[in-house]
Amino acid sequence: MALNEATAHELITRLQQREVTARELVQATLDRIDAVDGQINAFISIDAEGALTHADEIDRRRAKNEPLGPLAGIPIALKDVLCVRGGRTTCGSKILEHYIAPYDATAVAQLRAADAIIIGKTNMDEFAMGSSCENSYFGPTLNPRDPERVPGGSSGGSAAAVAADETILALGTDTGGSVRQPAGYCGVVGLKPTYGRVSRYGLVAYASSLDQIGPISKDVEDTALLLQAIAGHDPRDSTSIDVPVPDYLAGLKDGIKGLKVGLAQEHFPAGLDAEVATAAQSAAATLADAGAELVDVQLPVAGHPEYCIGTYYLIAMGEASANLTRYDGVKYGHRAEGDLNLQEMYLRTRSEGFGEEVKRRIMLGTYALSAGYYDAYYRKAQQVRTLIRQDFEKAFTTCDILLSPVAPTTAFRLGEQTDDPLQMYLNDIYTASVNLAGIPGISVPYANGADGLPIGIQLLAPPLEEAKLLRMAYALERTTA
Amino acid sequence: MRYETVIGMEVHVELQTASKMFCGCAADHFQVEANTHICPVCTAQPGALPVINGRAMELTAMTGLALHCQIRPHNVFARKNYLYPDLPKGYQVSQYELPLCEDGWVEITSEDGPKKIGVERVHLEEDTGKLQHTGRASLIDYNRAGVPLMEIVTDASIRSADEAFDYLNKIRQVVRYLGASSGDMEKGAMRCEANISIRPEGSDEFGTKVEVKNLNSFRAVRNAIAYEVERQQQVIEEGGQVRQVTMGWDEQMGVTREQRSKETSEDYRYFPEPDLLDVHLEVEWINRVGRELPELPADKAARFSEIYGLNQKDIAVLIEDAAVAAYFEEAAQHSGADPKSVANWVTGEIFRRLNDEDVLIADAKVSPAALVELLALVKDGAINQNAAREVFTELWEKGGSPAAIVETKGLKQISDTSELDEAVAKVIEANPDAAEKIKDGNLKTVQFLMGQVMKETRGKANPQLVQELIKKQLRV
Numbered sequence: 001m002a003l004n005e006a007t008a009h010e011l012i013t014r015l016q017q018r019e020v021t022a023r024e025l026v027q028a029t030l031d032r033i034d035a036v037d038g039q040i041n042a043f044i045s046i047d048a049e050g051a052l053t054h055a056d057e058i059d060r061r062r063a064k065n066e067p068l069g070p071l072a073g074i075p076i077a078l079k080d081v082l083c084v085r086g087g088r089t090t091c092g093s094k095i096l097e098h099y100i101a102p103y104d105a106t107a108v109a110q111l112r113a114a115d116a117i118i119i120g121k122t123n124m125d126e127f128a129m130g131s132s133c134e135n136s137y138f139g140p141t142l143n144p145r146d147p148e149r150v151p152g153g154s155s156g157g158s159a160a161a162v163a164a165d166e167t168i169l170a171l172g173t174d175t176g177g178s179v180r181q182p183a184g185y186c187g188v189v190g191l192k193p194t195y196g197r198v199s200r201y202g203l204v205a206y207a208s209s210l211d212q213i214g215p216i217s218k219d220v221e222d223t224a225l226l227l228q229a230i231a232g233h234d235p236r237d238s239t240s241i242d243v244p245v246p247d248y249l250a251g252l253k254d255g256i257k258g259l260k261v262g263l264a265q266e267h268f269p270a271g272l273d274a275e276v277a278t279a280a281q282s283a284a285a286t287l288a289d290a291g292a293e294l295v296d297v298q299l300p301v302a303g304h305p306e307y308c309i310g311t312y313y314l315i316a317m318g319e320a321s322a323n324l325t326r327y328d329g330v331k332y333g334h335r336a337e338g339d340l341n342l343q344e345m346y347l348r349t350r351s352e353g354f355g356e357e358v359k360r361r362i363m364l365g366t367y368a369l370s371a372g373y374y375d376a377y378y379r380k381a382q383q384v385r386t387l388i389r390q391d392f393e394k395a396f397t398t399c400d401i402l403l404s405p406v407a408p409t410t411a412f413r414l415g416e417q418t419d420d421p422l423q424m425y426l427n428d429i430y431t432a433s434v435n436l437a438g439i440p441g442i443s444v445p446y447a448n449g450a451d452g453l454p455i456g457i458q459l460l461a462p463p464l465e466e467a468k469l470l471r472m473a474y475a476l477e478r479t480t481a
Numbered sequence: 482m483r484y485e486t487v488i489g490m491e492v493h494v495e496l497q498t499a500s501k502m503f504c505g506c507a508a509d510h511f512q513v514e515a516n517t518h519i520c521p522v523c524t525a526q527p528g529a530l531p532v533i534n535g536r537a538m539e540l541t542a543m544t545g546l547a548l549h550c551q552i553r554p555h556n557v558f559a560r561k562n563y564l565y566p567d568l569p570k571g572y573q574v575s576q577y578e579l580p581l582c583e584d585g586w587v588e589i590t591s592e593d594g595p596k597k598i599g600v601e602r603v604h605l606e607e608d609t610g611k612l613q614h615t616g617r618a619s620l621i622d623y624n625r626a627g628v629p630l631m632e633i634v635t636d637a638s639i640r641s642a643d644e645a646f647d648y649l650n651k652i653r654q655v656v657r658y659l660g661a662s663s664g665d666m667e668k669g670a671m672r673c674e675a676n677i678s679i680r681p682e683g684s685d686e687f688g689t690k691v692e693v694k695n696l697n698s699f700r701a702v703r704n705a706i707a708y709e710v711e712r713q714q715q716v717i718e719e720g721g722q723v724r725q726v727t728m729g730w731d732e733q734m735g736v737t738r739e740q741r742s743k744e745t746s747e748d749y750r751y752f753p754e755p756d757l758l759d760v761h762l763e764v765e766w767i768n769r770v771g772r773e774l775p776e777l778p779a780d781k782a783a784r785f786s787e788i789y790g791l792n793q794k795d796i797a798v799l800i801e802d803a804a805v806a807a808y809f810e811e812a813a814q815h816s817g818a819d820p821k822s823v824a825n826w827v828t829g830e831i832f833r834r835l836n837d838e839d840v841l842i843a844d845a846k847v848s849p850a851a852l853v854e855l856l857a858l859v860k861d862g863a864i865n866q867n868a869a870r871e872v873f874t875e876l877w878e879k880g881g882s883p884a885a886i887v888e889t890k891g892l893k894q895i896s897d898t899s900e901l902d903e904a905v906a907k908v909i910e911a912n913p914d915a916a917e918k919i920k921d922g923n924l925k926t927v928q929f930l931m932g933q934v935m936k937e938t939r940g941k942a943n944p945q946l947v948q949e950l951i952k953k954q955l956r957v
Contacts, residue, residue: 083528096527103521105528204527209755237530238757319755322560325571326525330621346564369562369750378752 003028004165008074008222011168015062015073022055022062022073025168026117029075033120033166041141042151042161044080045088046120051075054117069115071229076111077167079158080121081128082213083202084108091204092124092136092154095327095334095353105202106237107171107213107230114229119167122157126355127324128178128206130154131427134418135357142414143186145453149411152182152427158216159186169226170216175206176312177407177431179214180443184406184456187445189223189473190216192431194463195438196241198227199234205323207316208239210435220444220474224248227466246467256475257291259468262399265296266303267430276405279447279455284403286479287472295399302391302437305429307384312432313425314368314381321365327353360421389437392460401472402460404430406443410453430458440466442473446480482681484717486710487688488639489676492652494631494662495608495669496540501627502607503531503574508628510611511668515622523627525569530756533558537605537629538581538760540661542770544631545582545603547655547777552767556581556760558605562750566619567609569626575606577751587655588779589647591640598648599636606630631661637676637687642706649673649702654778658803666698673702677709678723688713689723693737695730705730709737781806789813789820798828804842812849822856830870834877846880847873855883867940868892896943898950901934904942905950908933919955927951 003011003025014020030048037043058073078084081091083101085108090096104112111118125135133141133156141156143149144164151160155172159182162170172179174192183190192214203213215226228249233242263284268277288294301307329335329349336348354362368377395402407427417424434441440463443456457476461469501508504522521529542552559577582603588595610626612619633652639645653664653671663670673696678688693709696702713723728737753759776784778800785796785806800806809827813820831852835842855876859869864887872886887893895901908930909916918926927948934947 081528083526089527091527099527101528102526103529200528201530202528205756207755236532238532239530239755318752322562322572322750322752325562325564326527326569328564328566328571330566331524331569332526342566366750369752371748371750374750374752 002032002165004032004168006168007218008071008168008225011074012071012225018062022058022117023052025073026051026055026075026119029119029165029167032164036144036164037166039142039147040144040160040164040166041139042122042157042164042166043077043120044090044092044123044138044157047087047118051117051119058115058117069113069229070225071111071169072115074116074169075119075167076116076169076171076226077120077122077158077161078108078118078170079124079155079172081124081173081204081206082108082121082171083204084118084121088121089204090121090138091128092126092138093353093355093358094137095350097137097334099333101202103202106199106234108202110230110232116169116229122155122161122170124157125154126358127204127320128154128173128175128211129320129357129361131177131181131424132412132414132417133157133160133182134414135355137355140414143411143453145187146411146451148413149453150185150414152185152407152411154178154182155190155216156182159183159188159190162186162188162216162218168218169222171226171230172214172216173203173206174212174214174431174435175210175316176428176435179216180431180441180456180458181407181427183216183443184445184454184458185411187454187456188216188218189220189442189444189477190214191223191227191442191466191470192434192440193227193231193466194241194440195435196239197440197464197466198230199232199237199240201234201236205319207319208323209319210312210316212435220442220470220477221249221252223442223473224252224470227470231466241464243464248467248470251467252470252474254471255291256287256472259292259401259472260295260399261287261292261472262295262297262395262402264299264303264395264402264404266299267404272405273409275410275447275449276408276455280403280405280457283446283457283476283479287403287476290475290479292472292475297395297399297402299391299395301384302388302395302433305426308388308433308436309425309429311381311384311388312428312436313364314377315385315436317361317365318368318378318381319365321362321369324354324358324362329353357421385436388433392433392437392439392462396462400461400465400468404458404460406430406456406458410449410451410455434460439463440469442469444473444476446476482718484679484710484714485682485684486640486642486706487637487678487680487690488641488645488706489637489690490635490639490645490648491674491676492633492649493672494544494633494652494656494664495671496537496629496631497660497662498534498536498540498629500534502534502537502605502629503627506627510624510628513624515620516624518624519626523569524623525571531574531754533757533760534629538762539770539773540629540659541581541603541605541631542762542767543659543774544633544656544661545585546771546774547659548582548585548587548600548603548633550582550585550600550603552582552762552770553579554762554764554767555579556762558754558757558760559751560754561606563747565609566621567612567626569610569623573606573609574754574757576604580604587648587651589644589651591644591647596644598638598644601634601636603631603633606632642703642710645675645706646699646703649699651778654801658775658777669697672697675702675706677706677713679710679713679717689725691723691725691737692727693730694727694740697732701730701732704735705737708735712737775803789824791820791824795824795828798832799824802842808842808845808849812852815850815853817857818853819856819860822860823852826852826856830873846878847876848880851876851881851883858883858887862896862943863887863894864892865894865941865944867935868894892941894943895938895941896946898946901938901942901946901950902954904934904937905930905947905954908937909951909954916955919951919957922957924957
């Protein structure tokens with residue numbers, strides 16, 4: 001197996017045993033990027049020189065037996081919504097095409113402390129708004145499993161880069177499913193941690209109360225490794241949780257005997273794609289074989305897309321409309337040229353700098369927050385959000401883990417849903433409620449559809465129960481191997 | 482027709498915290514090189530997040546308590562959305578539905594005596610940057626962006642420009658006492674807006690209010706209100722109607738001018754700031770803040786009246802500045818000190834010097850102990866008033882001990898009758914005309930001779946004794 005095809009936990013051992021060097025590993029991923037990224041377009045920027053220099057430094061330190069971080073020498077790709085000091089951070093947008101971040105995101109600083117090697121920034125739907133990675137100013141990313149299909153979104157570049165072996169690890173961000181859905185579509189593992197488990201400082205905000213950074217990797221063990229490196233309280237993020245980080249690897253392989261896996265009937269409506277439904281039921285059955293107990297649960301609000309999708313988009317767009325006001329051409333980023341007065345400068349800058357979907361969401365969000373509509377939309381959505389959270393709380397009184405599909409279908413064709421934003425929004429029916437509730441969720445590849453494309457399974461756990469979630473995901477992964 | 486003026490005020494006070502409201506940058510921005518106190522947070526770099534400044538919460542709660550407000554245990558920060566270059570994020574983080582302090586009052590002095598002005602709310606927000614227009618370019622300084630700003634809003638119970646003036650003065654006094662703010666209007670640390678309307682006297686309904694902004698000095702507050710009231714009366718008397726607009730005060734021309742009135746249709750789209758969690762203040766925290774409150778001006782005034790028996794005018798001057806009040810007290814409590822003469826000197830000679838030289842009492846070289854010693858020398862007759870002023874001048878400029886200064890300068894009062902007899906005799910001899918006048922019953926001329934004796938003794942003569950001796954020698 002080529003170096004770039006291996007997992008991080010395998011490579012860490014091989015690096016430690018001096019079988020390979022960090023330079024060889026980084027070079028292998030860079031070669032792979034050279035070979036395939038012209039087609040896949042998973043990356044917006046690649047820092048080959050910086051990555052190799054860093055790799056050499058790691059190798060030198062290892063040669064001197066200096067202490068190294070847990071991810072020493074492992075290449076990682078970052079969704080281009082995470083600030084890396086001195087590097088371009090575009091958010092997939094023209095408006096930030098040339099923006100150089102003056103600081104490191106906390107998660108990035110943690111990766112540096114773990115001695116991981118940042119090889120580049122990955123493509124994404126503009127400002128993380130999208131489910132297909134087609135809304136990027138830098139062109140769409142293609143699904144490595146089938147270049148006619150989308151990789152999912154918004155972290156499509158990160159999922160595709162991992163799936164195409166262009167990197168060993170990646171970070172994405174998940175606001176309504178943006179890590180889990182592309183992981184599902186590309187056949188890799190993607191985790192959205194509990195809201196507040198990973199610092200959002202330096203994650204360019206789409207919807208502040210929903211955004212979380214999450215690992216994308218080839219297997220569950222790598223996800224646990226990566227989460228270990230980035231989880232923790234950050235005084236710079238008031239919404240981060242001040243609770244000690246457990247050892248996610250410690251009990252990973254302990255099995256799932258006695259754990260209760262809940263299935264909500266609402267997650268299997270009549271019209272659900274038969275392959276997807278079958279895969280989820282089969283996954284539940286194999287977990288039962290492995291010692292889990294299956295239970296039926298109800299999610300009368302959280303299980304209904306008509307509540308969740310509306311609530312999710314009202315809150316996300318409302319927050320986004322304010323979060324994106326700072327891109328006004330005054331301080332940084334694109335500014336319209338010409339002899340313009342202030343209003344014209346704002347109007348032209350934002351009209352030129354933002355893509356269609358971003359403009360749509362800013363307008364919808366602005367509307368939802370407007371005087372006279374606030375109570376009917378934004379406030380109401382917050383009330384429904386509380387009901388959704390309570391739904392999950394109640395469900396978790398009778399089970400440890402919830403199991404559902406990740407998305408209603410396998411990866412769709414490029415261009416298939418771009419003309420119908422509402423259809424596109426329905427990609428999030430299994431994932432958005434999870435962000436609204438703030439609970440952790442993971443997408444694990446489980447089966448392949450008749451089209452040969454991966455079908456992912458979503459597992460959910462109560463807040464801060466990532467260890468249990470990963471244990472269940474690890475067990476599920478074993479049944480597919 | 483006679484009209485009643487109805488005024489509500491919004492006062493913005495910049496808090497004197499070390500760091501800004503939501504980041505670690507220094508909050509100080511007055512005469513600081515542009516854009517040197519900035520960071521990713523206060524310049525709204527993508528991905529940067531706010532963290533609440535706890536000290537700003539404390540100072541606001543202290544102000545609320547000093548204004549007799551209820552402190553709300555459940556606090557929510559909200560985003561106030563509007564687009565302007567001095568506002569880096571495109572929204573101001575403020576408090577909307579749930580302010581930190583509510584339902585308080587301030588006692589002011591009105592024409593009819595003491596009066597309570599209702600304080601509807603005191604809340605916390607962040608300041609904007611500063612724009613500077615130079616020809617065709619506009620420059621922005623973000624040093625001020627994110628500086629903690631406290632907003633104090635009254636009800637509509639202010640009835641005149643004088644009341645507004647006194648209210649503002651009381652607010653400034655309180656924030657200065659608390660060390661919450663410098664309260665300097667000329668430096669922009671305190672900014673004021675007034676909502677002004679008039680109505681026929683006796684009416685219960687409110688007239689249409691006009692918001693007047695840009696009140697950057699105490700004088701501006703008084704003048705702008707007076708002008709606006711006059712203007713509204715004229716509009717009504719000419720059969721017109723006051724329109725609900727936002728006006729700006731033009732200090733130079735002394736008029737209010739309508740500002741672009743897009744303000745009226747502005748929708749700030751407030752919603753809870755998702756980057757901050759709700760703040761739940763524990764009773765213990767609120768109690769601790771309450772215990773930290775220093776003695777407030779009103780309490781100090783009552784105490785000064787009771788303990789030192791001072792008149793209201795002196796008290797008002799003494800308590801204006803807490804440091805001055807403390808200086809007075811330290812002196813007044815010295816053994817043997819007479820509080821009234823201490824007050825006279827502090828409000829007289831010391832204040833004159835402080836104002837003339839624009840220095841603070843903290844920097845005065847005359848210690849309270851020295852002042853008391855000086856007053857004792859006068860009281861004991863060791864020096865006269867003239868000499869006392871000379872000693873004070875020396876103390877003010879160089880410090881030191883009054884007794885030593887009296888000694889070195891030879892200012893000790895001459896109360897020795899034989900020595901003075903000689904001087905008086907000499908002066909009478911040299912001024913026979915004056916002596917005759919006095920003998921003829923023109924006693925005012927005694928003053929003239931006294932002046933001559935003072936001259937003769939280089940100001941050291943005991944004036945009472947001199948007067949007696951003159952009368953004695955002339956047998957009047």
